[in-house]
Structures are given as C-alpha cells and as structure tokens.
Amino acid sequence: MTIRNGRPVRDMFRLDTHGFVFVDHATRMKDFTDEDERKRVYEPEVAALIKQHSGASEVVVFDHTIRIGDEQARTAANARPPVKGVHNDYTENSAPRRVRDILGDEEAEKKLAKRYAIVQVWRPIRRTVVIDPLAICDARTIPSKGFILVERRYPYRTAEVYHIAHNPAHVWYWFPRMERSEALVFKVFDSDASKLARFTAHTAFDDPDTPADAWPRESIETRTFAFFD
Numbered sequence: 001m002t003i004r005n006g007r008p009v010r011d012m013f014r015l016d017t018h019g020f021v022f023v024d025h026a027t028r029m030k031d032f033t034d035e036d037e038r039k040r041v042y043e044p045e046v047a048a049l050i051k052q053h054s055g056a057s058e059v060v061v062f063d064h065t066i067r068i069g070d071e072q073a074r075t076a077a078n079a080r081p082p083v084k085g086v087h088n089d090y091t092e093n094s095a096p097r098r099v100r101d102i103l104g105d106e107e108a109e110k111k112l113a114k115r116y117a118i119v120q121v122w123r124p125i126r127r128t129v130v131i132d133p134l135a136i137c138d139a140r141t142i143p144s145k146g147f148i149l150v151e152r153r154y155p156y157r158t159a160e161v162y163h164i165a166h167n168p169a170h171v172w173y174w175f176p177r178m179e180r181s182e183a184l185v186f187k188v189f190d191s192d193a194s195k196l197a198r199f200t201a202h203t204a205f206d207d208p209d210t211p212a213d214a215w216p217r218e219s220i221e222t223r224t225f226a227f228f229d
Contacts, residue, residue, distance in 0.1 A: 001166075003135050003205065006173035015053050015119070019139030019197035020186035022175050025049055025123070032125035032220050033077050038064055046222050050119050053185055056226035059119075062102045063223040066125065069132055069216030082132040082204035082217055086164045088188050089223070090118050091149055094160035095189040099225060101157065115228040117190040122221045123183040130177060131214040132204040136186060137164075138171040139197035147199075164201040174205075 006013070010022045029042050047059035067082050068074040074081060090098065095118055100108040122134055146165035151158055175184065190198040204217075 001170060001172055003172040003174050006175050010175070015185065015187055016190075016195050016197055017140065019200040020136050020184060021053050023049070023053070023183050023185060024181060025121075025183040026181050027123075033066060042222070046121050046224060049121065049183070049185065050224055050226055054117065054119060054187075054226045055228070056117070056119075057229045058227040060102070060225040060227070061222060062098075062225060065221050065223075066219070067221070068218050073216065073218075082219075084132070084204045084206070086137075086166075086201050086203045087150075088147075088162040088164060088199040088201060089120070090189040091147075091160040091162055095191070098159075102225070111225070111227055112191075115190075115192045117192075117226045117228075118188050118223065119185060119226045120188055120221050120223050121183050121185050122219060124178055124180045125218050125220050126180065127215055127218065128177050128179055129217050129219065131207070131210045132217040133174050133176065133178065133207055134184060134219075135172050135174040135203055135205050136184065137201035138173065139187075139200060141167075141169050141171040142199065142201055143167060143169060162199065170201065176207075 006022060013021045015021050027045055029037060031037055043061040046061055050056060050059045066077060066079040068077055068079040069082060096112055099112060146167055148163040148165060150161050150163050152161060186200045187197055188200055
C-alpha cells in the first residue's frame with residue numbers, strides 16, 4: 001500500500017471525520033517512564049488536548065503503554081515492542097467492557113448511557129522517530145467490513161481487538177520524523193454510530209528509507225475515555 005506523507009496536509013485532518021489529528025503538543029514531562037510524573041504532569045496535558053479536539057466534557061486517562069524497539073532497553077523499561085500489524089484496539093464488545101473494568105459497574109452505567117469514545121495519544125518519548133514509524137488510515141476509506149475479531153487473553157481478563165483486512169480502498173498517512181513535541185491523536189472507538197470515524201486502522205511499518213544506523217523507536221501511547229454531555 002502507498003503511505004502518504006501527511007505533513008503537507010496536516011491541517012485538514014479532523015478527529016470525527018478522518019479518525020485522527022496530528023498536532024504540535026509541547027509537554028512538561030521529563031521522564032515518560034516515571035509513573036508518578038506521568039500521573040501528575042502528562043495526564044492533565046493529555047486530557048486537555050483530547051477535550052480540545054473531541055469536544056468531550058470529561059476525559060479519563062486509564063492506560064499508558066511505552067514501546068521501545070531495542071530489546072535490552074525495552075526489558076529495562078518494562079516496555080513493549082512496536083506492533084507491525086494493522087489493527088484497532090477496541091471492538092463493539094470490548095469498549096464498554098473496558099469502561100466497566102476501569103470505572104466499576106455503577107459509574108459505568110451512568111457514563112454508557114450517553115455518547116463516549118476511546119481516544120489515544122501517540123508520541124515519541126525521547127528522540128525523533130526514524131524507524132518503525134506509525135501509519136494510520138483515513139477512516140473515510142475504511143469500509144464496514146474486514147474487521148477481524150481477535151481475543152487477547154490475560155490471567156485476569158480477556159480483551160478483544162480488531163485486526164483489519166487489506167482493502168485497496170484504504171488511504172494511508174504517516175508523519176515522518178515525529179518529534180517529542182508532536183503527537184498523533186486518534187479514535188479507536190465511538191459509541192455514536194452516526195459518526196463517520198468510529199475506529200482507526202493503524203500500524204508500525206518498515207520505512208525503506210530508514211538509515212542503517214537509525215536509533216530504536218521509543219514511544220508512548222496513552223488511552224483515554226472521552227465522555228460527552
């Protein structure tokens with residue numbers, strides 16, 4: 001598939017139309033591996049960012065995943081590797097289940113009665129991303145078929161994701177050489193079936209122009225619930 005450089009057209013993207021936005025986003029974070037600092041500094045930054053682009057009245061941050069390409073550094077940071085497989089992180093079933101997991105049944109039922117979405121923020125945590133960058137598909141070009149439900153079984157719960165089948169209609173973008181001060185905000189579920197963008201298809205990929213001596217990718221993806229009045 002062709003993957004287009006999204007930087008020249010970055011201002012055209014809208015969260016509810018394309019499923020993602022690419023933004024400049026300065027952060028006061030010093031060390032993204034510090035859980036206390038993330039909670040104190042980064043989570044309010046992310047909540048404000050998502051409110052700005054989604055129109056949500058409340059944003060709840062519930063998970064951070066650090067991904068590092070180098071195996072030794074990944075082990076030291078208790079991180080995960082980049083994912084090279086086109087997917088969407090939640091399904092029609094797993095999205096409301098995750099709200100219940102995090103908020104508890106009583107609070108969740110109040111929230112689930114209105115529109116809600118799961119919105120993620122992805123960014124480099126140290127250096128420019130030059131290897132294993134993230135590609136994302138224009139939601140307008142994802143037909144309502146080709147969603148392959150996959151279970152992920154953990155000792156304490158069973159999660160579900162969608163793998164996305166290839167379709168020649170897909171239109172893909174990436175944002176080369178993302179910096180620590182830039183972020184990709186994208187929606188992986190929306191309870192409002194009337195919205196054009198309810199899911200995204202995204203994946204890390206092998207850029208053939210990657211320098212042979214490129215440093216490993218180091219990134220963080222933050223998952224949130226966006227609640228609407």
